[in-house]
Amino acid sequence: MRINISRKNIKNSFVEKIIEISGQNLLHCYQCGKCSAGCPAVSEMDILPNQIIRFAQLGLKEELLKSKSIWICASCMTCNARCPKGINIAEVIEAIRLILLRKREDHVQIEKLSDDEKTEVPPIALVSNFRKFTS
């Protein structure tokens, strides 16, 4: 993949928003890959956790907003627990989700779930799913 690196992108308002919501210093990441190595969800992801941080450093807004990975992450906190630089990767991913959710771009449409899908799972699953995937 070909990427244009520009000062404009690196300092864009999208990056600022991620930093503000997540409270993380993206530039601390030195791309060791440990977050991705331990992530249980990488096989379903299109952009791996360490790449999410790199893309965020470079201000690649479109790639991040349309990535599947932000909806695959289950906030299990394994990456956070292992990052040698103390970066909370799960918080960065939550920030990207929230940038979409706060514009009402929901990932799960509750009205489209079938009765079966809603009744077979316990309340704990529904509450957490809607908290993470709807606005």
Added chain:
Amino acid sequence: MKISYYPGCTLKNNAKNFEDSALCSLKTLGVEVEELHRWNCCGTVFSLATDDLIHHVAPIRNLIRVKEAKNDSVMTLCAMCYNTLKRANERVKSDPESLQKINDFMYREDITYKADVKVLHLLEILKNDISFKKISEKISKPLNNLKVASYYGCMLVRPEGIGFDDIENPVILDELMQILGASPVDFPYKVECCGAYQTVDKPEIIVERTHAIVDSARNNGADIIIVSCPLCAFNLDHRQKETLKKYPEFKHIPVLYFTQALAIALGCPKESLRFDLHYVDPKPILKEKGLIS
């Protein structure tokens, strides 16, 4: 003094087996608990955003209920409730400005919260307050010959400082199982996430996790898997149905809450075990081991 108890919503229906077995066990151990009056759902997940105070209101409101009950600590059973209540509490403890805002928002409450409630998980109470030694003295049916894989998942252990055990190699469930007479097996998947809430809209992800986690338990010789979270329980037990559909060679293993194992060992009546709520029936293996009739 009675311990204040926060059940959370799932303990009142799908995970009634978790609640009933825990309450029976505590009674047998001579510990009095009292359910919080007017508790509300904690919201399940701790908000990870810096600017999202509104989602900390629900957990903090429950901690006000603890003060109303004239208590300074609260017992949780569900690992997710534990995590959310404890993290919200730590957040306002370290950030007086957030605490002030949340208190202002709840101005109709009689009590102003001062971040002075301790959030405890039943496992901590069993180990630190009641003590494993006292439990071992009360056992009437040791779980001899039962091989157990203890699954911790995420919310009981992470992040650092919130969990009460080593984050990569927790052992508290294994210690408890040993006290009960069972044999813990080595289980490399014990802190690997089950996929959590993806189970609603992407159950195919859970199938892969359940396949890997349950197979690992089986390959290490486990008869049963032990959990502490109703979402883990649903994914690892009920999703075995879909797992078998995708992987015909897959073999079922029953999933029990640690409190059900405790209740069996303490001689609680079978009504408190509620095996009717399970997908994989635990009765055959428990009968085979002579633990239930």
